[in-house]
Amino acid sequence: xxxxxxxxxxxxxxxxxxxxxxxxxxxxxxxxxxxxxxxxxxxxxxxxxxxxxxxxxxxxxxxxxxxxxxxxxxxxxxxxxxxxxxxxxxxxxxxxxxxxxxxxxxxxxxxxxxxxxxxxxxxxxxxxxxxxxxxxxxxxxxxxxxxxxxxxxxxxxxxxxxxxxxxxxxxxxxxxxxxxxxxxxxxxxxxxxxxxxxxxxxxxxxxxxxxxxxxxxxxxxxxxxxxxxxxxxxxxxxxxxxxxxxxxxxxxxxxxxxxxxxxxxxxxxxxxxxxxxxxxxxxxxxxxxxxxxxxxxxxxxxxxxxxxxxxxxxxxxxxxxxxxxxxxxxxxxxxxxxxxxxxxxxxxxxxxxxxxxxxxxxxxxxxxxxxxxxxxxxxxxxxxxxxxxxxxxxxxxxxxxxxxxxxxxxxxxxxxxxxxxxxxxxxxxxxxxxxxxxxxxxxxxxxxxxxxxxxxxxxxxxxxxxxxxxxxxxxxxxxxxxxxxxxxxxxxxxxxxxxxxxxxxxxxxxxxxxxxxxxxxxxxxxxxxxxxx
Numbered sequence: 001x002x003x004x005x006x007x008x009x010x011x012x013x014x015x016x017x018x019x020x021x022x023x024x025x026x027x028x029x030x031x032x033x034x035x036x037x038x039x040x041x042x043x044x045x046x047x048x049x050x051x052x053x054x055x056x057x058x059x060x061x062x063x064x065x066x067x068x069x070x071x072x073x074x075x076x077x078x079x080x081x082x083x084x085x086x087x088x089x090x091x092x093x094x095x096x097x098x099x100x101x102x103x104x105x106x107x108x109x110x111x112x113x114x115x116x117x118x119x120x121x122x123x124x125x126x127x128x129x130x131x132x133x134x135x136x137x138x139x140x141x142x143x144x145x146x147x148x149x150x151x152x153x154x155x156x157x158x159x160x161x162x163x164x165x166x167x168x169x170x171x172x173x174x175x176x177x178x179x180x181x182x183x184x185x186x187x188x189x190x191x192x193x194x195x196x197x198x199x200x201x202x203x204x205x206x207x208x209x210x211x212x213x214x215x216x217x218x219x220x221x222x223x224x225x226x227x228x229x230x231x232x233x234x235x236x237x238x239x240x241x242x243x244x245x246x247x248x249x250x251x252x253x254x255x256x257x258x259x260x261x262x263x264x265x266x267x268x269x270x271x272x273x274x275x276x277x278x279x280x281x282x283x284x285x286x287x288x289x290x291x292x293x294x295x296x297x298x299x300x301x302x303x304x305x306x307x308x309x310x311x312x313x314x315x316x317x318x319x320x321x322x323x324x325x326x327x328x329x330x331x332x333x334x335x336x337x338x339x340x341x342x343x344x345x346x347x348x349x350x351x352x353x354x355x356x357x358x359x360x361x362x363x364x365x366x367x368x369x370x371x372x373x374x375x376x377x378x379x380x381x382x383x384x385x386x387x388x389x390x391x392x393x394x395x396x397x398x399x400x401x402x403x404x405x406x407x408x409x410x411x412x413x414x415x416x417x418x419x420x421x422x423x424x425x426x427x428x429x430x431x432x433x434x435x436x437x438x439x440x441x442x443x444x445x446x447x448x449x450x451x452x453x454x455x456x457x458x459x460x461x462x463x464x465x466x467x468x469x470x471x472x473x474x475x476x477x478x479x480x481x482x483x484x485x486x487x488x489x490x491x492x493x494x495x496x497x498x499x500x501x502x503x504x505x506x507x508x509x510x511x512x513x514x515x516x517x518x519x520x521x522x523x524x525x526x527x528x529x530x531x532x533x
Contacts, residue, residue: 003075006065006090008099014065015040020317021278022063023056027077029425030498036096036106038067039526040113042315045496046073047405047424049080050372050453055299056315059278060085067092067099076428084373105526109515111195112523114310117341118195119520125201127216130225133188137163144186145179146215147172149200149304152235154192158503159229161190161215161222166235169304170284170330172200173207175236177243180209190215190222192500194516196308199337207249220509250332259335261328261350264359270320270347271297278319282306283353284334285325293363295356298324300368303334310341320345325352372449378456384470385442387479393442394418401435405454406445406473408494414483416444416469416476422491427454428461430491440465448472 014022015038026033026041033043044052046068057064064086066074074091081089092099100106109115136144146164148155155166167175180187187209191197194217201214215221219229253259262270270279283294284303294300301313306323314321321343323331331348338346349355357363385393393400394417402419404411411421422430435441441463443451451468458466469476477483487494504512 003071003078004090005071005093007093008102011038011065011092012105022065023315024065024067025053025057025077025315026068027066027073027425028068029495030110031495032069034108034110034498036100036108037112038096038099038105039107039523040311040317041067042311043110044315045425046077046080047450047496049077050084050374051449053081053084053086053315054370054373056313057086057278058274058280059276059316061087061276062278062316063088063090065090065092067095069097070095072429073425080374107522107526109519111309111311112519114308114341115195115516116519116523118198118308119517121202122194122198122214125198125205125212125214127214128188129216130222130227133161133215134225134227143184144188146188146190147200148190148219148233149196150191151302151305154500155233155235156231158192158219158500159231160219160233162228162230164190164230164233166233168286169196169200169302169307170333171286171302173203173246173333174329176204176207176209177246184211186211186213188213188215191218193218193220193513196304199307200304203333203337206253208245217513220513224506224509224513246329250329253332253336257336257339259332259339260347262322262347263350264355267322267347267349270322278316280314280319280321281324282313282321282334283324284330285353287367289326291366293353293357293365295324295353296362296364303330306334307337307341310338310343314343317342318344320347322347322349324349326354327352372453374456375449375452378452381459382452382455383467385467386470387476387481390416390442390467390469390476391479391481397440400442401439402442402444403434403454403491404444404473404489405450407496408487408490409497410446410473411489412485412487414473414477414485415489416442416473417482417484418489419444419484420489420491421487421494423494423496424450424454425496426492427457431458431461431463434491435463437462437464439463440467442467442469444469444473444476446472447474 024041026037026043027046029045066077068074071091078089078091146161148160148164148166149169149172151168189197189201197214197218201212204212281298282301283290283298284306287300290300323334325331328348335346335348402416404415404419404421405424443454445451448471455466455468
């Protein structure tokens, strides 16, 4: 395995130049990435490379720099990418450990660029303290409305403010006119923390709504104020109000911010060139709308999340980004904020999905179900075992080695009896601790994709008698066989568990909010250091 390396100084020069035509990828687990990272790095854990890299870095001659703590996981990841056809892959020499020894140009957290931008926007947004809002809720006052702008599932899982309704992300700008007839009613917006409701508040203010407030620190601030959340927040049907005020605002936004509307012909030209120039095609409508019909090859990323999680979906910041909705409203607002965040090549498909349909092009229904890169090749060379045959082997071969390569949470929630658990990220490092190359090994995961890729890896390492459970644990369950539960079979302490901030308790909520409020200062400091190198 011949790996090309790149020095710390070279990476710093790339960052300093702001020529973001390359991808900087952190292949560690999410919790490691959260603790410290190089600014503007995108996180793709080694175990997820084949599943995510084609979306984040779609052009295979893009320069890619990989790093981990040393060079171990990044070197294996580089080998994987080269086998998948990527031609310009480099490993950061010495990894993050060496980087950290020489300087302190690191930052912590997730979605750092978007959240730091949100803090900059927050200077213009008035806020209300949780206790102030609670006092209004317990009075007879009715001249205000509380809106949670997070995705529906997040609100259902983590709760929201009593009395709030849930209108996610860019859906708010259509729906708001159904609730506010005049400027006499206050609008109070919330999310889990700060960024999403700050952006939503500022957007409404720019639309001309005057009495707009951000609930300070969102639901986390509410909990820290010792107030109770509601887990039955209503989600109204989105009616897509076509207000003349909204149409006027969208037109002004396009003109005053030079937002580039592209015709269907220009969009098709970008698509035809996408083997050579990076193209991201984001459908910013709701997941339900996307499932009901979307442009083939596009990726569903509802607008509010697109703004919050830009670095999770864009690996090459200088790539072409096309936002798509039914017409233009939601995609224009998303594009506006992307331009404000510093993305250069941002476009809106004029007429959106409707224009595509009206021009006679086919529409695809359902969720996109693409197999991971390398899967088809790996699948040709492996032995499959179905659920009944594996059930029989459990009886006839009591020492059979079964390894579950799914997430540790999935393993604990149900696994084949007597199986062990090992993350794909660490397969090459730990497999010899539990199996010899002559052993019979059966690999499982929830659907067979990850286990098939692992089987290919083990064959390359010299293991010979390798099987994959056909259809994964889904097929085992469908056959009526029982699971075992718990963490008894962990080969390595799991590092793949990542909890969202509201799920980690009050101390973490407090620490997170302190971090986020100071984030703009931290980011400015690091960017200044980059410029002075």
